[in-house]
Amino acid sequence: MRAALWLLALFGVAVAVALFAGNNQGTVTLFWPPYRVDLSLNAVLLLLFGSFTILYGALRGTAALLELPQRARRWRLQQKERAMHASLLDATSQLLAGRFLRARKAALSAIAQEGDLSQSGPVPHGRQLRTLAHIVAAESSHALQDRTTRENHLQQALDSIPSNAPTSEQELREGAQLRAARWSLDERDANAALDRMSTLTAGAARRTLALRARLKAARMAHLPEEALDTARLLGKHRAFSPAAAESIVRGLAIEVINDAHDPAQLQRAWMSLDPNERAMPELAVHAAQRLSQLEGDAAQVRHWLLPVWELFADPARSLSDTQALKLIHVLENNMSGIDATWLARIESAQQANPRDARLQYLSAVACLHRELWGKAQQLFTQAAPKLADGKLRASAWRFLAELAEHRNDEEAAAHAWKQAAIAAL
Numbered sequence: 001m002r003a004a005l006w007l008l009a010l011f012g013v014a015v016a017v018a019l020f021a022g023n024n025q026g027t028v029t030l031f032w033p034p035y036r037v038d039l040s041l042n043a044v045l046l047l048l049f050g051s052f053t054i055l056y057g058a059l060r061g062t063a064a065l066l067e068l069p070q071r072a073r074r075w076r077l078q079q080k081e082r083a084m085h086a087s088l089l090d091a092t093s094q095l096l097a098g099r100f101l102r103a104r105k106a107a108l109s110a111i112a113q114e115g116d117l118s119q120s121g122p123v124p125h126g127r128q129l130r131t132l133a134h135i136v137a138a139e140s141s142h143a144l145q146d147r148t149t150r151e152n153h154l155q156q157a158l159d160s161i162p163s164n165a166p167t168s169e170q171e172l173r174e175g176a177q178l179r180a181a182r183w184s185l186d187e188r189d190a191n192a193a194l195d196r197m198s199t200l201t202a203g204a205a206r207r208t209l210a211l212r213a214r215l216k217a218a219r220m221a222h223l224p225e226e227a228l229d230t231a232r233l234l235g236k237h238r239a240f241s242p243a244a245a246e247s248i249v250r251g252l253a254i255e256v257i258n259d260a261h262d263p264a265q266l267q268r269a270w271m272s273l274d275p276n277e278r279a280m281p282e283l284a285v286h287a288a289q290r291l292s293q294l295e296g297d298a299a300q301v302r303h304w305l306l307p308v309w310e311l312f313a314d315p316a317r318s319l320s321d322t323q324a325l326k327l328i329h330v331l332e333n334n335m336s337g338i339d340a341t342w343l344a345r346i347e348s349a350q351q352a353n354p355r356d357a358r359l360q361y362l363s364a365v366a367c368l369h370r371e372l373w374g375k376a377q378q379l380f381t382q383a384a385p386k387l388a389d390g391k392l393r394a395s396a397w398r399f400l401a402e403l404a405e406h407r408n409d410e411e412a413a414a415h416a417w418k419q420a421a422i423a424a425l
């Protein structure tokens with residue numbers, strides 16, 4: 001369509017010129033005493049157009065001739081820039097291929113070429129290219145275990161980008177800091193990795209890559225509280241699957257609990273956990289067990305175990321056998337001063353599920369601490385033969401033996417002690 005329009009316009013111009021030139025009777029007379037020159041108007045117009053064309057061509061040719069040195073210099077700079085980019089690409093390719101000596105050599109070549117170009121004038125994206133080349137050289141030196149050269153290139157990479165640089169260059173600086181943190185983690189220097197990450201901006205420190213590195217460094221440095229906070233952030237960022245995130249948080253929370261060395265410290269550690277973390281049965285049982293080991297208040301232990309007990313007593317929701325056994329063991333060891341409320345809870349659960357030997361055993365222990373000897377003996381007698389766990393079964397027979405000795409029934413006591421010994425094997 002455009003070609004057709006140009007063709008129509010060309011025909012129109014040709015027709016107009018033909019009409020103007022064919023019927024033009026004008027003349028132009030030039031007086032140059034003693035001469036007179038008469039020229040037709042068409043010839044004058046052609047002479048003017050030809051003179052303009054020749055003058056324009058001459059000026060353009062002269063400009064092109066004068067521009068040749070500048071174009072040659074620009075061509076040489078372009079070739080140097082291409083060689084610099086080729087060296088950086090080669091360094092990156094060699095690094096990915098595991099040829100670290102060649103990668104470092106190519107990166108150094110790119111740095112030298114950028115330095116030469118910068119003497120002739122500013123290089124487009126020169127700082128980013130120089131920084132990337134230093135990072136590649138530092139990465140290659142790290143793989144070659146040349147720590148001195150690595151730190152030298154890292155510092156030059158960081159110095160290449162000032163603090164007031166644009167955002168794109170600042171991100172490159174943050175990338176160099178993150179790589180430096182990973183190098184420290186590879187050397188198992190957790191403190192150095194944490195120090196490097198502390199220099200990151202608030203936004204960069206909350207990125208998934210930075211949080212993963214911080215989590216690893218905190219765990220390596222045995223800082224479970226910091227590791228737990230980091231794992232929570234990673235869970236919110238969906239860096240792990242829900243099951244993996246829950247497992248990691250649970251493990252770190254257990255480390256936080258284990259680091260407590262007195263009941264007050266354990267109480268602070270427990271309250272620092274999120275409500276959904278305190279609702280985890282494994283954590284609640286472990287925290288209560290730890291509090292019992294630290295000779296904490298038995299009532300406080302039972303209070304922490306209450307949500308787990310409600311889960312255990314609810315037929316619609318059940319604990320695993322391992323969790324249930326841990327719950328029973330912790331409750332058994334913290335029955336001193338048990339109140340009527342807890343006794344009622346245990347008896348209600350036992351009556352709701354009379355075939356559960358574990359509930360019979362726990363109810364018997366509660367009755368024993370409330371000095372209900374007859375009921376305790378009855379429940380122990382029912383539970384002892386049916387208990388699957390050898391430790392609980394041996395404990396039940398031991399309690400029966402002690403009750404028999406309390407009644408001066410030596411024959412029953414001897415039988416119970418014998419059964420306890422068999423169960424303990």
